[in-house]
Amino acid sequence: MIGDDIEIILLETKGDTAKLGIVAPRDVKVYRQEIYQAIKSENIKASQAPTPAVDVASSLLKDVLKARKRSEP
Amino acid sequence: MNQLLETPLMNLETTRFGSLDVDHGAIIHFPLGLLGFERFARWIIIDSDAVAPMRWLQCVDAGDVALLVVEPQLFFADYVPTIGAEDRDFLQLASEDELVVACVVVVPDDPALMTINLLGPLAFNAAKRVGKQLVLAESQYSARQRLIPDPMPADAPVPVG
Secondary structure, eight states: OBTTTBEEEEEEEETTEEEEEEEOOTTSOOOOHHHHHHHHHHHHHHTTOOHHHHHHHHHHHHHHHHHHHHHOO | OHHHHSOSEEEEEETTTEEEEEEGGGOEEOTTOBTTBTTOOEEEEEOOTTTTTSEEEEESSOTTOEEEEEOGGGTOTTOOOOOOHHHHHHTTOSSGGGEEEEEEEEOOSSGGGOEEOSSSOEEEETTTTEEEEOOOTTSOOOSSEESSOOOOOTTOOOOOO
C-alpha cells in the first residue's frame, strides 16, 4: 500500500519479469515515468537552441504561416 | 503607495538578452517549475520579431535559461489540451479567456527538423499570472511533433496505402 488508498499488486511473474498493477482512486493520476522523462528532455533541449538555427527556424515558421494564408480562400 | 515599498523593476542578467529590467507584474509564476527545471518558478515572456511567431520564455530565477515557445493552434488548429478540474483549480481559472497555452519548441542544429511538444503544454492564467506544465498522458499527442513538413521531391515515389 502507498498511503491509505493506493495498492500495488503483483499480477504475474514470468521468468525474471513481473507485471504490476496499481489500484488507485480515480482522481489519482498514474503516469509512466517515460512520459515525464520525454517532456523533461524536450524542455532541456529547448533551452539549448543554437542561435543561428533559431533565426532560420523563425523564418521557416513565418513562411509556413504565409503560405497557409495564401492558400486560404 | 507600493512604489515606496518595492521597486517595480528588477534587474536580470541573461545569457541571451544581456541585462533586462523585469517588471514584477510581467512575471508568470510556475510554482512547480517546468519539468527538468523544477526549482525555477518565475518566468517572463519576451517577444521578439527575430524569433516570431515563436516567443522566448526567459527564466527569472536563472538568467542562462530561456526556452522557445509557440502558440500551438497557429500550426495545429485542432489542438485542444484537456485540462482537468485539479489543474483548473491550480491555474485559478475563472473564465476560459484567462487561459493561455504555449508549447515548447526544440530547435536543433538543422532548424528544418524543429519539433513542438504537444504532450506537455504550458498553460497559464494571463490574469493571475500562474502557470503549470501539463502532462496530457491520456492523449495521443507527441512530445516531438515536427513543425516543418518534409519537402516532397518532385521525383519522390508516391506512397501507396
